[in-house]
Amino acid sequence: MKDKVLINLGSFAFLALALILLNSCSEDDDSPSSGEIRNYVTSVDGFVHVAAKGKSTYLGSNLGGVRQSETPQMEAFFTYDFYIGETEVTCGEFNALLRSADVKCNGKYNDESPITNVTFYDAVLFANAKSKKENLDTVYSYTSASFDASGSCENLTGLAFHEKVKGYRLPTEAEWIYVASQGWNPEKGWNSVNSDFKFHDVATSPANNLGVYDMAGNVLEWVNDWLTYFKNAPVTNFVGGADEGSLGERVVKGGSYRDLPSATTLHSRSDVYTVTSSAKGDYLGFRLALGEIPNAIWLDESGTEKESIVNSQVDFLEMKHLTGTFETKLVFRNDVTNKLSFIDFGSGVTSVIEIEGTQKAYHPDVSPDGKRVAYCTGVEGVNVSSSVYVRNLDASGSGLVKLDVENAAIPRWHVLDNGDTAIVYVSSAANNKESSAFASTSTWQVPFKNGKFGKPKKLFDGAYHGGVSPSKKLAVTGARLLRARVAPSGKTVANGTDTVWYGGEQACNASLANDGSDRTLFLDFGGKTGAKFVGETYRTHERLLVADDKGRLVQSIASPKGYTFDHSEWVLGGSNYAVATLANASGAHEKIVLINLSDSTVKTLVEGEELWHPCLWHSRSNYNSKDLDTDSAGVYYLPSAYYSALELRVKMQRFWENRDEITAVALGSSRTMFALHDKSIKSYNMLNMAFSAGQMTGISYLFVNYVMNHLKNLKVLVLEMSPDFLWYHGYGTWTGVIYERVPGFKYDENHNFWVDGLPEHFIDAAKVTPRPETALQHPYTLEDFLLPDIFWGTPLITRDTMEAEMDSPIYEENFKCFKAIVDIARQNGIKVVVAVYPQHPGYAFTGSFGVYGPRRSYAYAIIDSVKKMDVVLFDENKFGAHDYTDNMAYNVDHLSTSGAMQFTQRLDLLLSKLGEN
Missing domain, CATH: 3.40.50.1110 (SGNH hydrolase)
Known part of the structure; x- marks a missing residue:
């Protein structure tokens, strides 16, 4: 029965935990330095220089009977050299950096024993600590850390690997295999035949041809990679999966003292059961590597090369506390790939899933049930032909349907009075500055039921793509001017009058609230009206502005220092939040942020290269009550738990x-x-x-x-x-x-x-x-x-x-x-x-x-x-x-x-x- 479990049966405690947190947990401390010049070493004590540039190795196997994630065999090339530890990190080394000197790892350890019972996160903290000690930049950054009762790190929220930084890190799987293959001989390592089923001090079995010890046996080793499938073609500078995928699985290599030599293979990537970042066991340790990785290549969970890497900066529990429900999804456009991506926080992981086969996709909007996404092929403010599509919110984007009209842009879901769903769209997303041109456009509504569009119906003239209120009393648009269509008393917006708000000054990114308040969110260009309301001047998009249902300014929120807002939208689900992108001084949209309108705080959700048009949806179902705490009720799985x-x-x-x-x-x-x-x-x-x-x-x-x-x-x-x-x-x-x-x-x-x-x-x-x-x-x-x-x-x-x-x-x-x-x-x-x-x-x-x-x-x-x-x-x-x-x-x-x-x-x-x- 006993499934091999990566778990510490003799728990230990970090006595220097407070010091670690002070020095390692802040985002600022562990972000790679950007102006400071460090003195890089040219030789490293205890490490072997690996001349891998221009060479290759093979990952995986084409043999029958291997795991699906271990095939096909993939050739991995290197354009760089690197260093790797001669031995697995020892208990003495680990103690010296992360614990007080008088603490022993475990009764059966000594200073030359390999450190075990450590999570992937523990190994990351050790690598960062060693980089700091030797005046190198840290390779890993994160926003917060959490620890279990034994003092072992069980999560690093917002963990990011900075491959171009020269600091200590875990070796990639490709690096590990290249080194291990130089004299691979599991018979000579510590295995179940000769080990007496216990680990041995490092470097007590023969080294391989590069002078590296214990790669075949003794203890299993963490490497840096997220688990992903291989591709049936060579890859250069392979660094593993783009993110945690469907479950957050990691790669471990090398076999251990409890494995037969015949079962210890170069292609093996796992233990008997699933290995996640919080797993640990008395047969699992690690060794370090050192060196930058230029032009790194990641693969997604399907084995496809990723052109752009996006990292979540919040975990699903934090998102649940923000929105009040586990049912939360973030959809956005990756402008590097021209595709939609999404995170389903309700899955318990924060993997960024890119929807396959998406056409150029702009302005996504999630359906009221959270299962579909509507989008268009044109962008706000540009007079181009555009089509509206709907597809299921899954990795393949199944159920794709197109609205069969000549021109349609910026779709927004609506729930009709009878409970059916419909999509409101506009005939043009062009800028609305000229009144005559704007009057020639129109706003439409089309039913959507059982995966199909119904017959479109024109609502009124004017392309009000900022939204039509659920009460049908107001419609807004912003693309040069902040225009509104206001219903007369006792009537609907279809009989309303058109007006221009915000003093006719330039505005954009208008979004009408879906909570019944009929507030309008928008950005401006540092206009006089906004400056007067704020009490100081500011630059284009440096302020997020909120107007009431009469167009009067009621709130302003400043963008974080060094950034400006873009692509602002209300969060779907009725909460008092908005989402937006943050653009740096060069105009690159590096972050998607959540803005709390209640306290004006700005929280980073994801980071990447060019992230556009975010849409955050959450369910309106919040069952919290005095009799039911939904933080705990029915929560029988968390990523920190065993599979x-x-x-x-x-x-x-x-x-x-x-x-x-x-x-x-x-x-x-x-x-x-x-x-x-x-x-x-x-x-x-x-x-x-x-x-x-x-x-x-x-x-x-x-x-x-x-x-x-x-x-x-x-x-x-x-x-x-x-x-x-x-x-x-x-x-x-x-x-x-x-x-x-x-x-x-x-x-x-x-x-x-x-x-x-x-x-x-x-x-x-x-x-x-x-x-x-x-x-x-x-x-x-x-x-x-x-x-x-x-x-x-x-x-x-x-x-x-x-x-x-x-x-x-x-x-x-x-x-x-x-x-x-x-x-x-x-x-x-x-x-x-x-x-x-x-x-x-x-x-x-x-x-x-x-x-x-x-x-x-x-x-x-x-x-x-x-x-x-x-x-x-x-x-x-x-x-x-x-x-x-x-x-x-x-x-x-x-x-x-x-x-x-x-x-x-x-x-x-x-x-x-x-x-x-």
């Missing part, structure tokens, strides 16, 4: 939604999760609540507090028995990686697990809590949890079987817990089926039960003890004597889809017979 929390987040939603209909439930680890396809069970209404690394602590927590309290019609419990998971502590599989890292379970606990009933809108709130779709490393969906057919592979053993003793307190506690679950279920009339899942049949020829042990003799004794309980034993492993063939396996201890279908059908037959008794 199994995401699996549970999906299953907990299903649990709450279907609790009255569920008659059978399965609990266990990933072996249960992948082998039992609950939707295929016909004899009962089954919910599979198993999760990766599931162990007795977490299983018991779910069973006692959720299953027994809420599944009133439960008839059958399918409970996994994997002898190996009885020797794993609950802290590393449940408490420290899920329970303590997400608020949902503690929130339920603090409310007595809702035994007296759920508060109103609890399930509604749970449905919109963070949920990424899936991970690159795992080719299964979060709907079915089925793995592809590959093969059993080699019967690996990654834990010393002699360590597992029957008198272990951990074993005794876990077995006691297992028996207690059985007893509670039987006392409540629930039939218990104990399932033993197939593993590689080759373990029959070893002394181990499976990949994580224990001794086969102990496993026999445990299964015999289970047989004596009041349960039905469903043993499909049979100590290797099973009929699950090679094409029914995904790896040594997980069934593939074919295997899952066989297992599920057999279990269903067994369950149907139980129902007859």
Whole structure:
């Protein structure tokens, strides 16, 4: 069972944390210097100079059976040299920079041990600290840092990698492979054959041909790259994924003391399970590199080269606190690529997704339900032909439809009185300075339903692309002049009169509020009217101005120093916020910012090269009340938690939604999760609540507090028995990686697990809590949890079987817990089926039960003890004597889809017979 988990089982603390935060956490401190000249070193103690310029290496593999993210093989060229650490960073080195000298990393460490149990963020902080110590610029910048209870950094908000800065950093995957390939020999490194399943001091195994140690074995190593697919063509100066992608996965390299030499390959990029930036383990460390990377190339999650890199500067929790809901999306135009991009903050990650195949796209506007985006091909103030399109707000931009009219520009969604949606657009986005030319344009409305446009209807003359108010009392436009169309008393804007506001001075970027206030947001050109209102002169676009429904100025907000506003728009959803871009002194639109009209603060959301036309949408559904805190309710997944929390987040939603209909439930680890396809069970209404690394602590927590309290019609419990998971502590599989890292379970606990009933809108709130779709490393969906057919592979053993003793307190506690679950279920009339899942049949020829042990003799004794309980034993492993063939396996201890279908059908037959008794 025990899925290999990157987690610190012996936690440590940073004693110099306050000093680190003072020196490292501010954006100013960790941004690369722009005027100061540093003295760069030409040789580096403890580092090897790598002459890579003009050379290449190969990433990935074309061999069969490798992970999807490890293929195709891609050649990576270098146009630069760099330095790399001779050894992995040691405990002594880490202590010297980030902890007081008298603190030891762990009882089994000494100063020459490789530092482990560190997150990617810890490695970044160490690299920055080393750069500062040696008077170099820092390569990484960020806006804030957060730390877990052990003092390990679990998040760096706004983290950005500045590849052109010469400072200490993690090596890229391409750099790591190039160095490691110079004399690759896993047989000579510390591995599961010779290590006694423990790491060794650095440089105690032979160096490779460049004089670099421990690249094949000892401890797994962080590298700098976000995980992404490769492309089937050479890449020069490859630096990994453009951003965190769908889940925020990182690349780790090199194998460790617990891996077989045959399983330690150059192409491997991962651990057994998903590796994110906050992961850590006692077999995961890092080494550093040094040197600039010119003309770097990133790939997006699909393996396509990125022309422009955009970095989010807020995380999804901060955005939730700003907008009041997890359902928040930011859409904008990337003017470098001519495409629309978006961030779905509700996914729990801040990956910037570029919509494929977008035509030249300007002025995006998100639909009221947040699922579609409308845009046009013309830009405000320019007299060009333009078309309006609508497409789904997803990576492929599916569902593309075009409004079939001669000319249409600057679409804005509206909700009609009957609840249907429509789009208001104008016949021209040209500047409106000449009254006669403006009068020849018009404003239109077209229904949009079921992915199709209806018949357009003209509303009135004049191109009022700044918006028509929901009350139909006002319409505005700004492109040279701030024009308004005002409805007469008792009438609508269709019968209104046209007027010019703001004294006829030049204005642009007009946007009409959608909160019912009929305020107008706009920018000006440093006009006299604005200067009089503000009380001082200012330059073009240095002030964001707000007018009331009569055109009178009521508010002004200054742009941040060194920048001017552009592309201002009200936030959709009725909040008192606006979004805009910030242009620097050269006119480059470097940032998208959120402006709080309540306190005049300006918050940076994203940074990039040329970011245009932002549209920020959030749901109007905010279920916060005295009985429901949506910061916690149903939040069973956060990025700082282990990936199994995401699996549970999906299953907990299903649990709450279907609790009255569920008659059978399965609990266990990933072996249960992948082998039992609950939707295929016909004899009962089954919910599979198993999760990766599931162990007795977490299983018991779910069973006692959720299953027994809420599944009133439960008839059958399918409970996994994997002898190996009885020797794993609950802290590393449940408490420290899920329970303590997400608020949902503690929130339920603090409310007595809702035994007296759920508060109103609890399930509604749970449905919109963070949920990424899936991970690159795992080719299964979060709907079915089925793995592809590959093969059993080699019967690996990654834990010393002699360590597992029957008198272990951990074993005794876990077995006691297992028996207690059985007893509670039987006392409540629930039939218990104990399932033993197939593993590689080759373990029959070893002394181990499976990949994580224990001794086969102990496993026999445990299964015999289970047989004596009041349960039905469903043993499909049979100590290797099973009929699950090679094409029914995904790896040594997980069934593939074919295997899952066989297992599920057999279990269903067994369950149907139980129902007859």
